[in-house]
Amino acid sequence: MPIKNILVVDDSPTERFFAVDLLTRAGYQVTTAESGEDGIAKAKALKPDLILMDVVMPGLNGYQATRTLTRDEETKSIPVFVCTTKSQETDRIWGLRQGAADYLVKPINPDELLKKIAALP
Numbered sequence: 001m002p003i004k005n006i007l008v009v010d011d012s013p014t015e016r017f018f019a020v021d022l023l024t025r026a027g028y029q030v031t032t033a034e035s036g037e038d039g040i041a042k043a044k045a046l047k048p049d050l051i052l053m054d055v056v057m058p059g060l061n062g063y064q065a066t067r068t069l070t071r072d073e074e075t076k077s078i079p080v081f082v083c084t085t086k087s088q089e090t091d092r093i094w095g096l097r098q099g100a101a102d103y104l105v106k107p108i109n110p111d112e113l114l115k116k117i118a119a120l121p
Contacts, residue, residue: 003049003117005029009039010054022110036060040068043075055084063098070099079120083108
């Protein structure tokens with residue numbers, strides 16, 4: 001099933017705007033959430049085809065939210081791409097251990113993101 005609906009979870013209005021602009025121009029429907037808690041609630045309610053998850057957010061961080069989503073029966077089939085400024089190899093490994101399907105470092109390369117989305121089964 002091709003990716004159509006994407007949930008962007010990021011506390012930064014600038015990052016959300018960038019993602020929404022890029023993804024809608026590429027033909028995707030995009031919903032946003034401003035926190036990990038909001039992202040989990042929207043993921044359960046909307047069942048998006050993909051979640052782009054920031055890490056550094058107040059409250060529940062992106063690692064915690066990713067772990068919650070990928071271990072929940074309702075949402076575990078939704079791939080999560082962690083998109084963060086945390087660029088250390090240990091951060092990437094930790095993100096993938098939480099269940100993320102991929103780990104991208106900001107600033108996100110638009111072409112790379114679109115290719116990774118297109119490559120999803």
